[in-house]
Amino acid sequence: MAEPGFSERLRAAHDADWQAAIRHRFVAELAAGSVDPAVMRRYLVQDYQFIDRFVALLGAAIASADSFSSRLRLARFLAMITSDENTYFVRSFDALGVPEAERVAPVLTETTQAFQAVMREAAESRSYAQALSVLVVAEWLYLSWAELIKGPLPEDFVHAEWITLHANPYFSEFVGWLRGELDRVGPGEAVVCGALFGRAVALERRFFDDLY
Numbered sequence: 001m002a003e004p005g006f007s008e009r010l011r012a013a014h015d016a017d018w019q020a021a022i023r024h025r026f027v028a029e030l031a032a033g034s035v036d037p038a039v040m041r042r043y044l045v046q047d048y049q050f051i052d053r054f055v056a057l058l059g060a061a062i063a064s065a066d067s068f069s070s071r072l073r074l075a076r077f078l079a080m081i082t083s084d085e086n087t088y089f090v091r092s093f094d095a096l097g098v099p100e101a102e103r104v105a106p107v108l109t110e111t112t113q114a115f116q117a118v119m120r121e122a123a124e125s126r127s128y129a130q131a132l133s134v135l136v137v138a139e140w141l142y143l144s145w146a147e148l149i150k151g152p153l154p155e156d157f158v159h160a161e162w163i164t165l166h167a168n169p170y171f172s173e174f175v176g177w178l179r180g181e182l183d184r185v186g187p188g189e190a191v192v193c194g195a196l197f198g199r200a201v202a203l204e205r206r207f208f209d210d211l212y
């Protein structure tokens with residue numbers, strides 16, 4: 001068997017938080033369509049603020065990438081986040097009756113603030129490898145929980161679409177490519193990349209834990 005790549009070695013080093021996140025109660029309830037509307041609302045309101053910094057981080061990755069083909073790939077993904085995924089949030093906020101103030105400037109949890117700080121730090125490093133370290137956690141961890149969901153989708157689009165946005169062949173392909181990028185450039189900045197990766201995995205778990 002081939003040696004595990006850089007991304008898999010980092011994931012394995014943070015396996016406890018990783019497993020706790022991808023097998024979280026929130027994921028089980030999402031699959032069953034039974035997330036309490038107040039919980040779903042809290043989650044989406046905080047996550048929209050996560051997405052704001054995430055889009056900025058993707059922009060930093062596009063700026064720091066070492067090839068045009070990488071920039072193109074990241075830019076296509078950015079286009080999906082800012083179209084299909086953004087309208088999912090807007091339609092869900094409408095369905096859940098979330099007022100404008102909470103969409104634009106909600107009170108942030110400590111976890112959301114900490115996550116934004118990690119994304120800002122990775123973006124401001126101007127290092128492609130460091131940007132990738134945080135992007136890989138966010139996307140690979142979400143693909144991983146979504147892939148564990150089997151059986152029919154829940155009826156409510158607020159639940160169903162959050163699953164299908166993260167469990168589809170395009171997303172799976174993209175995450176594979178993104179990991180390949182980190183495997184390629186991460187070892188050159190292994191220590192700082194490992195630290196960002198670990199902080200991001202712990203925050204993903206806390207982001208779900210905070211809901212209950």
Ligand SMILES: Cc1ncc(CO)c(N)n1
Nearest residue numbers: 047050138139142204207
């Ligand atoms: C907290 C968090 N992590 C990852 C993703 C996937 O982009 C998301 N939407 N929210």
